[in-house]
Amino acid sequence: MSQQRSEMIRLDLPAQYAYLHLLSETIAALLRQAGANDELLVYNVQLAAHEVCTNIIQHAYRHRSHSDNRISIALTFHHQPPRIEIELHDTGESFTPELASHPHLSEAQIHGYGLFLIRHLMDHVGYIAHPDGNCWRLVKRLT
């Protein structure tokens, strides 16, 4: 019995909001190609990955001019078990996710929903700070 190979797409985006729609479109294309057409699933993965990128732009690169700041992204669809994995690398400042504020859901807030959404929309969220940059790893199962 033949085994389906994983499918990978790499993106190397300027760390600017104007380009983040390309990530959303790539996620939709990869999941559609893999036969995953559930609107909610696609949207939630898009939003989580997008929020990681906005976090990188707002925090990791906040003290650097944006012309040479980039976000390297590897999107992989695995068939067994079906899941999408997204790794996002930046070369900016590290941060401590545990110290990030959590939104108080009892009242509407202006800040703090980004990390909350990332954590609640994905099955696994990892963050590692390396000497030469930072790596986020997101996993969403399709079953």
Place this chain on the structure above:
Amino acid sequence: MDIKLRHVGTVAIITIAGRFDAYTAPSVQQWLEQATAAPGARVLVDLTDTTFVDSTGLATLVAALKRCQQGQGEFALCGLRRPIMMIFELTRLDKAFNIFVDTDHALAVLNA
């Protein structure tokens, strides 16, 4: 992203088409600041053609809601697509906003 403003009765309706995210939110914010500036303003944001809302979009709407409430005005949303509505439910912002199915339902209440 495309933003349009129209008035029906006393209600200002802002229609947002496309992505409402960190890139486009500053434009939406300008329109919302203008629409919610007057005391007692009645503002409806129509998201029927909005395809994507991120945390910056949420923050922009919350800021407008609070500004409107401070001026004793009314602020409502309508036409949220299912994935966007789910995000409002996840963040419990569905409890903070008046959310209607479409503009007709919203105007029936806001213009009453």
